[in-house]
Amino acid sequence: xxxxxxxxxxxxxxxxxxxxxxxxxxxxxxxxxxxxxxxxxxxxxxxxxxxxxxxxxxxxxxxxxxxxxxxxxxxxxxxxxxxxxxxxxxxxxxxxxxxxxxxxxxxxxxxxxxxxxxx
Amino acid sequence: xxxxxxxxxxxxxxxxxxxxxxxxxxxxxxxxxxxxxxxxxxxxxxxxxxxxxxxxxxxxxxxxxxxxxxxxxxxxxxxxxxxxxxxxxxxxxxxxxxxxxxxxxxxx
Numbered sequence: 001x002x003x004x005x006x007x008x009x010x011x012x013x014x015x016x017x018x019x020x021x022x023x024x025x026x027x028x029x030x031x032x033x034x035x036x037x038x039x040x041x042x043x044x045x046x047x048x049x050x051x052x053x054x055x056x057x058x059x060x061x062x063x064x065x066x067x068x069x070x071x072x073x074x075x076x077x078x079x080x081x082x083x084x085x086x087x088x089x090x091x092x093x094x095x096x097x098x099x100x101x102x103x104x105x106x107x108x109x110x111x112x113x114x115x116x117x118x119x
Numbered sequence: 120x121x122x123x124x125x126x127x128x129x130x131x132x133x134x135x136x137x138x139x140x141x142x143x144x145x146x147x148x149x150x151x152x153x154x155x156x157x158x159x160x161x162x163x164x165x166x167x168x169x170x171x172x173x174x175x176x177x178x179x180x181x182x183x184x185x186x187x188x189x190x191x192x193x194x195x196x197x198x199x200x201x202x203x204x205x206x207x208x209x210x211x212x213x214x215x216x217x218x219x220x221x222x223x224x225x226x227x
Contacts, residue, residue, distance in 0.1 A: 035216065045156075045164065045207055047216040058214040061120060094163055104211035105154035105169035107176075112163050 002027030004095050004110035012089075012117050018082040022095030022110055029053050029076045033098035035106065036069060036080045038091040046091075050098065051078050085117045121146050123208050123219035131227040138195040140222045142208035147188045152211035155184055155193045158221075159204045167206075168193065195224070 008020035022034070036048040049059035051069045059067045063082070071078040082089060092114050096106040122145040130138055142155075151171040156164035166175040168184035171191055181196045195202055203226050208219040 044220045045209075045218040047218065050214070050216070056214075060215070098211075098216070102166070102175070103150070103154070103170040103173075104152050104216070105166055105175075105209065106156075106164070107166050107169075109163035109165075
C-alpha cells in the first residue's frame with residue numbers, strides 16, 4: 001500500500017515562494033501521475049499540476065506562471081514550488097497519485113498540510 | 120478546460136434514504152475518465168468511483184456511478200451515518216484534471 005507524506009514550511013510570507021515535498025513510500029514512483037492538489041479553507045479542491053516519473057509535467061492554466069513541479073526518483077519524492085504567493089494561496093495542500101489503470105483517478109493521497117500565507 | 124458543475128450544493132437526507140448527486144461537464148469527458156470522491160472533515164478525499172461506474176477497492180456496493188459524455192450521477196442507496204460527507208466529481212483530459220465544486224450530503 002503506497003503512502004504519501006507532505007512536508008515543508010507551514011507559514012510563508014506574501015510574495016515569497018511556497019515549497020513542499022511529497023515523499024512516496026511503500027511503492028515505486030514510476031509509471032504513475034503524481035499531482036499536487038489544494039483546498040482553501042472551507043472550499044473545494046483545485047488541481048495544481050502533475051509530474052510523470054519521466055519528468056513530463058503540466059499545470060493548471062490559472063497557476064501556470066507561478067508553479068514548478070519536479071521529482072527526485074532516487075529519493076521517491078516530488079516537489080511543488082509556487083512563487084509570488086498571496087493570502088489567496090492559503091490552503092491545505094495534498095499530494096496524490098494518479099493511476100492510468102484507474103482511468104487517471106487519484107487512488108492515494110497524502111494527509112494534507114495547511115500552508116498559511118501571512119506576514 | 121472542462122468545467123464541472125455539481126448539483127445540488129447541499130442534500131439533506133435521513134439515514135436509510137437514497138442520495139442522487141449530479142455532475143455536468145462543459146464538454147464531453149473522453150473515455151469515461153471520470154471519478155467521484157468522498158471527503159470527511161479534516162480528511163483527505165477518498166476515491167469512490169473511477170471510470171464513471173467502477174467502484175474503487177473496498178467501497179461498499181451501496182455506492183454506484185453512472186453516466187457518460189457530459190452527465191454523470193453518483194447514487195448512494197440506503198445512506199448510513201458514515202456516508203454524510205462532501206462528494207466531489209473529477210474529470211481528466213489531455214494531461215489536465217478538474218474537480219467539481221462539491222455536494223454536501225447532510226443529516227436531515
